[in-house]
Amino acid sequence: MAKPVKKSEGDQPEIIYSMMRVSKIYNNKPVIKDISLSYYHGAKIGVLGLNGSGKSTVLRIMAGVDGDFNGEAVLSKGYTTGLLDQEPKLDETKTVREVVEEGAAEKVGWLKEYNEIAEQFADPDADMDALLARQGELQDRIDAADCWDLDAQLEQAMDALRCPDPDTKIGVLSGGERRRVALCRLLLQKPDILLLDEPTNHLDAETVAWLEKHLNEYTGTVIAITHDRYFLDNVAGWILELDRGEGIPWKGNYSSWLEQKSGRLAQEEKSDKRRQKTLERELEWIRMSPKGQHTKSKARISNFERLAGEEGREKEQELEIYIPRGHA
Amino acid sequence: MEGLSKAYDDKVLFENLSFAIPRGGILGVIGPNGAGKTTLIRMLTGNEQPDAGTIKVGETVKMATVDQLRQNLNPDKTVFEAVSGGYEQIELGGKLVNARAWLSRFGFTGDSQQKKVKELSGGQQNRLNLALTMKSESNLLFFDEPTNDLDVNTMRALEEAIESFAGSAVVVSHDRWFLDRLATHILAFEGDSRVEFFDGNYSQYEAYRQEVLGLKPFDPHRIKYRKLTR
Numbered sequence: 001m002a003k004p005v006k007k008s009e010g011d012q013p014e015i016i017y018s019m020m021r022v023s024k025i026y027n028n029k030p031v032i033k034d035i036s037l038s039y040y041h042g043a044k045i046g047v048l049g050l051n052g053s054g055k056s057t058v059l060r061i062m063a064g065v066d067g068d069f070n071g072e073a074v075l076s077k078g079y080t081t082g083l084l085d086q087e088p089k090l091d092e093t094k095t096v097r098e099v100v101e102e103g104a105a106e107k108v109g110w111l112k113e114y115n116e117i118a119e120q121f122a123d124p125d126a127d128m129d130a131l132l133a134r135q136g137e138l139q140d141r142i143d144a145a146d147c148w149d150l151d152a153q154l155e156q157a158m159d160a161l162r163c164p165d166p167d168t169k170i171g172v173l174s175g176g177e178r179r180r181v182a183l184c185r186l187l188l189q190k191p192d193i194l195l196l197d198e199p200t201n202h203l204d205a206e207t208v209a210w211l212e213k214h215l216n217e218y219t220g221t222v223i224a225i226t227h228d229r230y231f232l233d234n235v236a237g238w239i240l241e242l243d244r245g246e247g248i249p250w251k252g253n254y255s256s257w258l259e260q261k262s263g264r265l266a267q268e269e270k271s272d273k274r275r276q277k278t279l280e281r282e283l284e285w286i287r288m289s290p291k292g293q294h295t296k297s298k299a300r301i302s303n304f305e306r307l308a309g310e311e312g313r314e315k316e317q318e319l320e321i322y323i324p325r326g327h328a
Numbered sequence: 329m330e331g332l333s334k335a336y337d338d339k340v341l342f343e344n345l346s347f348a349i350p351r352g353g354i355l356g357v358i359g360p361n362g363a364g365k366t367t368l369i370r371m372l373t374g375n376e377q378p379d380a381g382t383i384k385v386g387e388t389v390k391m392a393t394v395d396q397l398r399q400n401l402n403p404d405k406t407v408f409e410a411v412s413g414g415y416e417q418i419e420l421g422g423k424l425v426n427a428r429a430w431l432s433r434f435g436f437t438g439d440s441q442q443k444k445v446k447e448l449s450g451g452q453q454n455r456l457n458l459a460l461t462m463k464s465e466s467n468l469l470f471f472d473e474p475t476n477d478l479d480v481n482t483m484r485a486l487e488e489a490i491e492s493f494a495g496s497a498v499v500v501s502h503d504r505w506f507l508d509r510l511a512t513h514i515l516a517f518e519g520d521s522r523v524e525f526f527d528g529n530y531s532q533y534e535a536y537r538q539e540v541l542g543l544k545p546f547d548p549h550r551i552k553y554r555k556l557t558r
Contacts, residue, residue, distance in 0.1 A: 304352035320485035324421030325494040
């Protein structure tokens with residue numbers, strides 16, 4: 001749900017965040033130029049663009065961690081944002097469990113207080129009425145949040161994201177492990193706008209599939225910088241392309257974005273024809289049945305002699321990147 | 329590979345593993361971090377020995393590896409120097425090719441060819457690694473997570489390059505789309521020291537895994553190794 005600014009009309013979904021003429025200059029170079037976009041509640045947005053196109057900057061501005069920009073960026077009242085950075089900063093001295101618990105800090109607090117009250121009943125001088133009243137209050141909250149088994153819930157979340165052992169200190173974790181822990185904490189926090197900077201880097205394919213499903217069912221807005229084309233195709237309802245600091249929203253998933261992009265390149269006189277053909281071939285592949293896709297990749301084994309011969313050489317010329325063959 | 333086994337300390341990475349890569353085959357290797365994928369690649373490339381089993385390499389096979397990190401790259405060289413050795417033309421597959429044009433295919437245009445290696449971002453380093461390895465004229469390529477930090481355009485172009493490559497490849501990747509477009513076979517590290525070799529692409533393997541192996545979808549769990557001792 002990225003859209004040029006327009007007043008919401010009729011039964012349009014609610015706007016949860018808006019950017020008006022947002023620009024940022026860093027080291028005398030424009031990082032983002034004059035971006036005006038509104039974001040709908042519940043929209044799933046994939047962000048695409050080359051390195052240095054300003055993707056991370058847009059997310060950091062939305063998360064409120066980068067306030068150094070021109071223009072206006074407004075989070076609608078009563079909503080929260082949460083960001084997964086490329087290199088998340090975590091307290092080195094804490095354990096994995098302690099960091100993950102931060103994602104459910106309020107619930108952890110209720111359960112802790114509830115257990116403390118139970119202990120205070122043993123004290124003969126305690127104000128029983130006050131304790132009982134407070135205990136009842138906490139009980140209602142814990143019931144409503146369905147978190148009596150919070151430990152098991154946290155354990156399940158850590159398991160789903162393949163976090164390291166809960167007692168491991170953050171200080172000894174690899175970059176990929178830290179990202180898993182940070183992602184686990186963020187998903188437990190459930191902010192209204194989830195901002196993810198390359199969430200699938202360093203995750204294995206199975207966890208990526210799990211994350212795709214989780215984000216698809218996420219009730220809030222999801223804005224993800226990602227090159228995971230299954231997420232972009234299956235989950236994203238909008239593609240926000242950043243090109244040299246400018247934001248170009250597209251309503252649709254990856255396939256439909258490819259289609260319009262390829263069509264646009266075909267019309268441009270000076271466009272890179274190799275690039276355009278590459279987009280077309282990817283579209284062709286998407287449109288094949290699973291069986292057709294399989295037959296296509298298998299064909300390289302049965303047709304290997306042809307691939308290694310003159311036909312392969314001709315094909316090389318049409319590619320953006322090619323791998324020279326060895327003298328076998 | 330026949331009957332490969334490998335253990336570290338008291339962790340069994342794999343046991344009695346056998347598979348073969350056909351000519352032209354592209355093997356996608358998947359599994360959680362630390363399950364033994366990189367160790368297996370190191371064995372296939374002769375950089376590590378199995379505890380048991382044999383690896384047979386065809387006589388005409390010439391291997392090259394795209395590593396995550398290249399230690400032998402001088403950080404003070406420019407991108408252009410690193411790939412061209414300072415010459416305007418480089419030899420690729422028996423043909424002379426303009427080095428700058430070759431670099432531009434990997435997203436290095438104009439000024440960025442003059443950047444020093446140490447100044448590159450993760451994605452740029454990855455692209456430089458690709459440009460370097462692809463010069464090597466091999467017929468069996470190893471890729472260890474080639475798509476991390478790459479943009480979609482470069483990934484798409486790389487897919488087509490591997491697809492049209494007149495050789496075989498082993499690709500460790502977490503990118504399901506990349507694997508679906510490329511892989512003719514899958515080698516999956518499933519935890520508990522269990523490794524599956526499958527004839528098909530990633531999506532087909534996932535379906536097989538659920539139907540035949542009875543493993544639940546969308547239910548990742550932490551990686552466990554079978555202990556050697558109690």
